[in-house]
Amino acid sequence: MKYDYPHLCSPITIAGKTFPHRMFSAPMGGTDITNDGCIGPKSAAFYELRAKGGAAAVTVSECMVHPVTDGSHAYHLDTAVLNSLASATYAADAISRHGAVPSLELSHSGMYAGTYMTDKTRQHEMCQWGPSDTTRPDGVPVRALSKEQIDEIVQAYGTVAGLAKRAGFEMIMIHGGHGWLINQFLSPYFNHRTDEYGGSLENRCRFACQVLDAVRAAVGPMFPIEFRFSGSELFEGGYDLEEGVRIAQTLESRIDLLHVSAGTYQRGFGDTHPSMFKDHGCNVYLAAEIKKHVSIPVATIGGLNDPAQMEEIIASGKADVVYMARALLADPFLPRKVMENRSEDIVHCLRCFTCMAERAATGTRRCTVNPLIGREMEGDEVQPALVKKKVLIAGGGPGGLYAAWTAARRGHSVVLCEKEVALGGILKSEIALPFKREMFALTETYERFARNAGVEIRFNTEVTPEYVEKEAPDALIIAAGSRPLVPPIKGMDGEQVVVVNELYRNLDKISDKVVVMGGGLAGCECAISLGMEGKEVQLVEMRDALAPDANVRHRPLLLKEIEKQVKAVHTGYRAEEITPEGVWCTDANGERHLVEGTTVICALGQRARTDVVEQLRNTAPFVRVIGDARRVSTITNAVYQGYHAALDI
Template structure:
């Protein structure tokens, strides 16, 4: 067989272990942590799915090595905890039995202990230990680690590594990046010590070297040790790539794989986890620079999800391994699809941060495009229905397509009615915005999968009670979506006005100055796009803040992007549109003109209830999903579409 991506698909030996390909599942926090800090059954299933999907390695995250100085927000491996070793063993076995190499990330949060605790008030009761005495931004005092405590932590890394090996893990990752404890020692931003751990680079690397020696003594020669580091911290007072290279050279002899990430805990979330506003592979240059200077294999990470790009990274020698996290939530089977030349069926990560927002808010997992994530224990395989039925789906947006293809996978006869000339629904609106193109691509991928599964797709066919009843379906899934809200403003029908939903059909209609009526997520993202085109952009929002519908991880980055070139006017209400622009009522109730050659209306969506209400009795079993119920998100539509089909 000739592989389309031969370099990605090629095995690699790290230490004495052979990995089946160059695509690794990077550390992601699990979905349940027991009261005793063990890996819960839901987490075991969560990690196993990535192994089933073909990843070369799957890393469990995170094991906190020293509970006394690190108020845990994650797992422990500790023989004093009943079930700790057993839960780790079952997890390693669940990964290994699918041919993937199980790894575990060993960490210590240092002065940021308890960061991801669901109960944020508990952080106030933690004793925070760090490299140097300081006061955190949230007012919590940090005590410097004594030599005695440092020795204990170094020993604890080795003990945890030894237990991981006993449990069946075949690699360990030592977390030395992102502002956690080892990085706090490495970084001049945090490390103000005047002893043999501070000052020179040699001294700042001392703790990392001691930890790695402790781990090596516990696991033995040939057992792979992966060291995760920030190639550059990207903050004032931190280290840059030049010093990152020197750090890599100093730790190289003690490790088998150098995993190059980016950023630190303080203010670089969007760099460590590249958002949709950045180019894919934006951090690869860090790994490429380090690889020039070391002999050990190097891994790269950061918003990677395109096999062609990842193949080029390996082929050109920028890195030896590519690691993915969010991409393997969106499609756990991405590696397997790459290996068998089915890359056209990959469901790409949208970099929308729903997964990380859910993690921060509820300590669970959810993915916009994958309804199984975080709920793997409920089953990840779609089994044939015991009785095959005729199913009609109304609406070819993300929810309807998910429902149609899932029902087809179960063996049902599926007909999909779509009133427009193409599938994709509201996702088609994103085709003209480059950083949201993957949302458009999602609709196209779902459409391809539905066609490949034999769904009878009827375009340009509006559903009504007559044509649905004529099919005599056993089940009807109504995914008729929503329509844009059109405010009753004078001039709303003017030639200078474009509905946000129609922008992709006539992008050239937007002139060099534009005002956007509506500061929700859609309006703000369009504003960023127009500003990047060099246009003069103003967003008008009647509420006190913009983008309240954005999730807690995406919104801060969106606000940062707006600040680069968009004039935002909150508490302003549009009253009429003229050829001059948009007239508004200001907070002081004064009419003001916001001059612009183009006006884009993005005030929200309204469910297509009339369609749903007409069809409620058109089949014995009827279910409504997605926006037709309540204008919501892609996440909701996909999740409800999947389960509607599973219920038939």
């Protein structure tokens, strides 16, 4: 077979094991970890979907090897715990039966033990252990590990690796990056020991070497051992790329695959997990440089989701393997689609951090563009309906499109009506923001899926009660979306005022001095984009904080971009009047201020189209309201609700 991406699709042999291609599934935390650290059935199904989608290897994350000094609520593997070995075996089998290599990531949180606990107060009650005595930035004291404790932890790595092999895992990944314990020993920032584990690079690498030796002794030869580390810690006081090269050279004789990531989790989340504000593959240069200095295969990671880019990485010798995490949540079948020359059908990750924010908030998983994530046990295949029906969809936004595609796959006759000349709903506005191009492109992807499934799409067609009566559908899904909230502020009708939803149609009207009214997510992202273009932007927000509607992972990175791209932020300001000179506002003390700008962007929120919903509510035997029409929320909820509305017909 001739592949569109021959280098990416070529096999690779590591420690005698041949992988069918170069696309591996990176470690991602599970969702139903039991109180004693067993892998729950939901988590096993979560990892299995990556294997079913064609990943060459799937890594289960993270197994903490020494609970006595690491109380993180993560996986453990301990024969003294009922079902521990069995649950690991079921997980490994769920992966391997689809042809993927199951790998288990072994880790220790060190001074950040308890990070994965939902109840952070319990984390602060724990004794924290690290290479050196210190106090964490949040005030938690850290005690230095004794040599006896270090020996215990080293032995624990070997013991757990042996159990992992017994359970059916065929590769081990040792986590030595992102600020966890091994990284803490490697880092001059964390490690201030004066014994054989501190000081020189050789000494700082000693713990990692001992861990790798213990793991090798447990699993034997010709069993792939992968070491994951940060090529550079990317902050002052940490090690840089030059020292990252030396660390790699020190460890390479003990490992079979070097997995080069970036940053330190606690000091640079946006480095380790590149956000939408960064280029895809922004960390690849670390792997590319390190690969020049080692003789073993090197893997890279960091916001990769485009097979053309991944092909170039492999073809040019920057890396031998590409890892993906979020990209395989958005589309678990990405590797299979690449291998089948169907890359145009890939659903691309938006890098919106919904997946990681949901885990932090509720201990579950969810993906904006893939309603299966976190609910894999419910089934990943759409089953045909026993009775075929006529389905009418009112609205061509992401929720309506996903509902139409799902209903058509079930065998229903589906008509989707969009009252405008283009699909996408609120996503149409994202074309104005270059860093959200994947979000805008999502409409094209869902539209192609819907059309290929047989959905009839009618433009310039508003669904009214009369229209429903004429079409006589068995089911009606109302996905009418929302409309922008435009309050009656004096001057709002001025030529210099642009509603944020319409920004993409009015880019030529935007002057060099802009005031954005509204510091929610939409207003902040608009301000950032205009600032990136070199415009002088000021942001006005009535509340005391910006972007409270942004998720907990995206918001800190968003605020950092605001600091870089926006000239001034005025919180606690209520807009009272818009003039050619700018926006007159009143602060909390009742004083008036002019925020100067010759263009004003109105980004004051959205309002559900409840009038449309009420008109259509009882017009068909089955009626379901989804997305913003139901309640102004997120694309995540619109897609999820659209999917399940179609399944319910």
